[in-house]
Amino acid sequence: MKHLINLTVNGQKMTVEVESQRTLLELLRDQLSFTGVKEGCGDGECGACTVLMDGQPVRSCLILAVEAQNTEILTIEGLAAGDGLHPLQQSFVKEGAVQCGFCTPGFILAAKALLDRHPHPTDQQIREAMGGHLCRCTGYETIFLAIKAAGSKRR
Amino acid sequence: MLRPFDYYRPADMDEALALLGQGPEAAVLAGGTDLLVKMRRDSRRSPLVVDIKGLEECRGIGWENEHLSVGALTTFNDLLGSGEIREHFPLLIDAARVMGCCEIRQRATLGGNVVNASPGAESGSPLAVLQARVIVRGPQGSRQMPIEDFWQGVGKTALFPGELLTHVLIPRLPPGSRSAYLRRSRVRGMDLASVNVAVVVINPQVSKNRQIRVAMGAVAPMPLRARKVEAMLRGQEITPELLAGMREKIQEGLTPRVTSLRASPEYKKEMVAVLTEMALQRLLKR
CATH class of the missing domain: 3.30.465.10 (Uridine Diphospho-n-acetylenolpyruvylglucosamine Reductase; domain 3)
Incomplete structure (x- = not known):
């Protein structure tokens, strides 16, 4: 069964045709080529497929594409304005919080949503926001420091 | 990839019930965080997914x-x-x-x-x-x-x-009631509970009027009230001896399944006792 849906991805309004059984992850990656959205576990456990839907972090592997009707989606591709890096991306680079990079888009988008809600998050709030994201390279400490530094820069 | 299905998002209850009436395999979709996992693992197959997020009355x-x-x-x-x-x-x-x-x-x-x-x-x-x-x-x-x-x-x-x-x-609970939920999990990040306990205390300050309710999760096929423990604690002064008795009684008859991925039956039984005592100590503090 096909559906025509309207949504906004990274500020761009669009109408796309999707099959009922397509996930939002598949729509974004395979149909729209936003390959910054990663499929890790496909079960909602790892956080790699995290995108922002109407400003809130969600697992795009656990949402049907058709459920994105009339929503605004932000992927890592839409985070920075122009050619520069977003402050969170700069902070991740500076702290060495990226190794293989597979989990990075999910962490950064979850961190953006956190900083939008709490511009100066506590350590506990940072850990809670990171809680559903797996990284097999960094040991998490540099990611924590990158988010913390980006949070304190906003003061 | 998910198997193909039809998707509908009814605007009201009548429409939703008509869709769900089309066949016993119709699946209700709300948040999707369990349903989509099951459908991907093929433990749930459905030709029809009914998204109920348009039902304002829910x-x-x-x-x-x-x-x-x-x-x-x-x-x-x-x-x-x-x-x-x-x-x-x-x-x-x-x-x-x-x-x-x-x-x-x-x-x-x-x-x-x-x-x-x-x-x-x-x-x-x-x-x-x-x-x-x-x-x-x-x-x-x-x-x-x-x-x-x-x-x-x-x-x-x-x-x-x-x-x-x-x-x-x-x-509604009587005024002054207190409640707590405690659990153990394998990791501090995202994980399902290995074992959990929920406790409500009514009239925490006056022991003769006090009622305590306890329920346990992940020790039986369904969440389970510890009614014998509740009866034992009802209206009693909480003493170390009573708590020791509680720790034994709460494990009586519990047979958590051996195949759990998260914790052994012995650990679960020990922990429901420990968590219940921790909850009581927290809730009975003046």
């Missing part, structure tokens, strides 16, 4: 007489943001805070958590100990039952094909 949290009515579509983030829940049922806040992770809490609904009927569901033991009721809607109208009757086994509920859980009703 939203909202508000008092109706002496019950707090919580719409089935209430997400865990909605619970965390609710002043009524925070003030009257803080154990549900304890549970919602550790349910999944930020991204899951944004989508996962209370109704879905109840209908999924997982033995260790974060909302399970809290709703059991609160003596919640559920409202179910079907082609014959609506019916109500205690949540303990709604759960009938691992992943099994009293829902008939074509029926829908619409609300959870939580009875």
Whole structure:
């Protein structure tokens, strides 16, 4: 069964045709080529497929594409304005919080949503926001420091 | 990849019930955080997915007489943001805070958590100990039952094909009551509970009027009230001897399954005793 849906991805309004059984992850990656959205576990456990839907972090592997009707989606591709890096991306680079990079888009988008809600998050709030994201390279400490530094820069 | 299915998003209850009446395999989609996982693993197949997020009557949290009515579509983030829940049922806040992770809490609904009927569901033991009721809607109208009757086994509920859980009703507790939810998990990040305990204390300050309710999760096919322990503690001065007796009594007859991926039966039995004592100590502090 096909559906025509309207949504906004990274500020761009669009109408796309999707099959009922397509996930939002598949729509974004395979149909729209936003390959910054990663499929890790496909079960909602790892956080790699995290995108922002109407400003809130969600697992795009656990949402049907058709459920994105009339929503605004932000992927890592839409985070920075122009050619520069977003402050969170700069902070991740500076702290060495990226190794293989597979989990990075999910962490950064979850961190953006956190900083939008709490511009100066506590350590506990940072850990809670990171809680559903797996990284097999960094040991998490540099990611924590990158988010913390980006949070304190906003003061 | 998911197997092909048809997707509908009914705008009202009549339309939803008509769609669900089309066949027993119709799947209800709310937050999707359990359903999509099952469909991907092929443990659930359905040619028809009915997205109920358009049903406004299944939203909202508000008092109706002496019950707090919580719409089935209430997400865990909605619970965390609710002043009524925070003030009257803080154990549900304890549970919602550790349910999944930020991204899951944004989508996962209370109704879905109840209908999924997982033995260790974060909302399970809290709703059991609160003596919640559920409202179910079907082609014959609506019916109500205690949540303990709604759960009938691992992943099994009293829902008939074509029926829908619409609300959870939580009875008001007497003023001054206290409640807590405690659990153990394997890791500090996102994990399901290995074992959990929910405790309500009514009249915490005056031991002769005191009532204590305890429910346990992930030790039986369904969340389980520890009624013998409740009877033992009722109206009693809490002494070290009584607590020692409680720790033994609460493990009596418990046979957690050996095949659990998260904890051994011995650990679970020990921990329900430990967590219950910790909860009591926290709730009975002056």
